[in-house]
Amino acid sequence: MSDSTLPQPFSDLESFVSDWALPTRAQRYEARLSKPFDELVAFYDAVAPRAEDAIAYLNGLDIDDLPDDATRLLHLLYSMILVSYAVNVFKQNRIPDSGAAFFEMVAEPAV
Template sequence: MATTTATSLPAPFTDLEPWVADWARPTRQERYDMRLSKTFDELAAFYDAIAPRAEQAIEYLNALDLDDLPDDATRLLQLLYSMILVSYAVNVFHQPRIPDSGAAFFDTTAEPAVSTGIGR
C-alpha cells in the first residue's frame, strides 16, 4: 500500500511547502512582522524559491474563483503576497528594514479589499 504525504499547497507547488509555516500569513501585518524577524539571507532564500514560480502560481490562481479559493490555493496566494513584500527588502533595500527609518514603523489598519461574496 502506498503512503501519501499531506501537503498544504496545490499539487504543482508542493516544492514550496517548506515556506508555508513562516510565510503563508493571512494579514499584511503578519507578513511584515515576519520580514522584520528574518535575516537578509533568509529573506533572499525565500524570495529566490518563490519568485521563479510566481508566474505559474498566478496562472494557477487565475483559473480559480478568488471569492471561493480552497485552503491550499489561499496559502499559495499568501506566499505570493509575502514574496511581494519581501521583494522590496531583497531587491531594493538589501536589508529587512526600510533604510534610514530608525525606530519608525507603521501599522496597517485595513487589508486590501477582496470580495468575499458576502452581501451580494
C-alpha cells in the same frame, strides 16, 4: 489536513508555508523583520521564479471561493512581494533610514 498544504504543482514550496503563508500584512511584515536576511533571500529566490505560474493557477479559480491550499499559495505570493523590496531594493530587512518609524495598515486586501 493532507500532507500537502499547497496545490500539487507548487509542492516544492511546502517548506516555506509555516513561515510565510501568513494571513495578514502585519504578520508578513513581522516575519520580514524577524528573520535573518539570508532567509529572506532564500524564500524570495524560491518563490519569485514560480510567481507567474502561481498567478496563472490562481487566476483559474474563483477568488471569492479559494480552497485552503490556494489561499496559502496566495499568502506566499503576498509575502514574496513584501520580501521583494527588502531583497531587491533595500538589501536589508528594514527600510533604510526609517529609524523607529512604522506604518500601521488599517485595512487588508479582501482576500
